[in-house]
Amino acid sequence: MSAAGDRLQDTARKAALALPDVSHGRPFTLGLDVYKVADKVFLIVTDDPDEQIITVKCEPEHARALERGYASITPGRYLDKRHWISLGPGRGITKRLINDAVEHSYDLVVDGLPRSERPPRAPGPDAAAR
Secondary structure (H helix, E strand, O other), X not given: OOXXXXXXXXXXXXXXHOOOOXXXXXXXXXXXXXXXXXXXEEEEEEOOOOOOOEEEEOOXXXXXXXXXXXXXXXXXXXXXXXXXXXXXXXXXXXXXXXXXXXXXXXHHHHHOOOHHHOOOOOOOOOHHHO
């Protein structure tokens, strides 16, 4: 089942806010809801009802594969088109795909931070066994 634009945007917002140390605001314009970790952007949600998209950071090879596989995934709007993709509502755009894209973007940004600036990670499923 594909996600319509409003659900796509709501799903992305919820996924972002569930991650550690996320802040959000509208630093660029009222129509762009920007999500950051350690003051680095990892998600932009467009509020324009005529263009319901989200934009996330993505590894270039993975980004090109997603663009080939989904008609509503395009090079990132507003940002470096090599490292960012935009997802719009359409065939195959599921809640899981949206969540994965947001989490992947967050992880790319966090992995690029100095260790001292990285948010604490939630313990994995094996943590209790240690």
